[in-house]
Amino acid sequence: KQEVTQIPAALSVPEGENLVLNCSFTDSAIYNLQWFRQDPGKGLTSLLLIQSSQREQTSGRLNASLDKSSGRSTLYIAASQPGDSATYLCAVKRGGGFKTIFGAGTRLFVKA
Amino acid sequence: EPEVTQTPSHQVTQMGQEVILRCVPISNHLYFYWYRQILGQKVEFLVSFYNNEISEKSEIFDDQFSVERPDGSNFTLKIRSTKLEDSAMYFCASSEASSGGSGNTIYFGEGSWLTVV
Numbered sequence: 001k002q003e004v005t006q007i008p009a010a011l012s013v014p015e016g017e018n019l020v021l022n023c024s025f026t027d028s029a030i031y032n033l034q035w036f037r038q039d040p041g042k043g044l045t046s047l048l049l050i051q052s053s054q055r056e057q058t059s060g061r062l063n064a065s066l067d068k069s070s071g072r073s074t075l076y077i078a079a080s081q082p083g084d085s086a087t088y089l090c091a092v093k094r095g096g097g098f099k100t101i102f103g104a105g106t107r108l109f110v111k112a
Numbered sequence: 113e114p115e116v117t118q119t120p121s122h123q124v125t126q127m128g129q130e131v132i133l134r135c136v137p138i139s140n141h142l143y144f145y146w147y148r149q150i151l152g153q154k155v156e157f158l159v160s161f162y163n164n165e166i167s168e169k170s171e172i173f174d175d176q177f178s179v180e181r182p183d184g185s186n187f188t189l190k191i192r193s194t195k196l197e198d199s200a201m202y203f204c205a206s207s208e209a210s211s212g213g214s215g216n217t218i219y220f221g222e223g224s225w226l227t228v229v
Contacts, residue, residue: 003137032216043116043203044220051216062213089155093216098160098168099141105154 002027006090006103009050013110016083021075021106023090028068031096035064035075036089038105044089048075052095114138116221118204125194133189133224135204144187145205145218146179148172155203161187166185194228201225 003026013019023033032051036044048057048064048067050073056065063076077084094101117136125131137144146158159169161179176198178190187206191198201223209216 034216034218036220041225043222044205046217046219049217091155091218098145098162099155099157099170100145102155 001028001093002030002092002101003096004090004092004101006106008106009104010107010109012109012111015070015080015082017080017102017110018076018078019108021042021077021088021090021108023073025073025092025101027094028071029095030068030092031062032093033064033066033073034091034093035062035073036091036102038089039088040087047088056059077108080108082110082112085110113174114219116204116206116219117220118202118224120224121222122225122227123154124229127196127228128193131191131194133191133202133204135187135221136185137206138208138219139185140174141206141208142165143207143209144179144181145207146189147203147205147220148200149203149223150200151195158189158202166204191226194226196218196228199226199228210228 005024007022034049035047050057050066061078066073087107089105090103091100119134144161149155159173160167203223204221205218207218
């Protein structure tokens, strides 16, 4: 059974700092991995999607990497800003199915 | 930018009542999903829907739940005889494809917060 774990559960950093959020999954037979942002009481905003054949994806200040064999992904946020404060969720989709399994998220607080 | 829209944003219902949550997926998307998030817990998959039938469902999605695409734009989740533990945020989502490139990206709505009292 696929389990997705995110470390740390919470993180507080000063504005301008570069940071890394970690995601691990137990079954490497994934089809893709998606990073989302969730603001309190709101929906999920897709940030980046990495196919299982890819190693990384970039969008602006965000860079996500995937090491399928070790069951790990990282989300790198450069030059963090207070507006980046949110919960970041990692989710994996297994091959041959429609189900996406989520981690519990990392709650990020960027201090001005 | 196209988005998934959900109504209502918040609904309070008496235990035992039926609830219908509505969603309008992104117009050219073919795959539709319902997820839920109980307060303080992980987002959980409920069901996926493609070509007018359920393509996959979780163990949570029992006979109490049903989904329907009544027309070309709406996608609904019906919860019969609601229980206290059904209180959660319910998210509708859609994707253009299930396989192949960025079409896999799943787009979520803002959610419908259901409170069962």
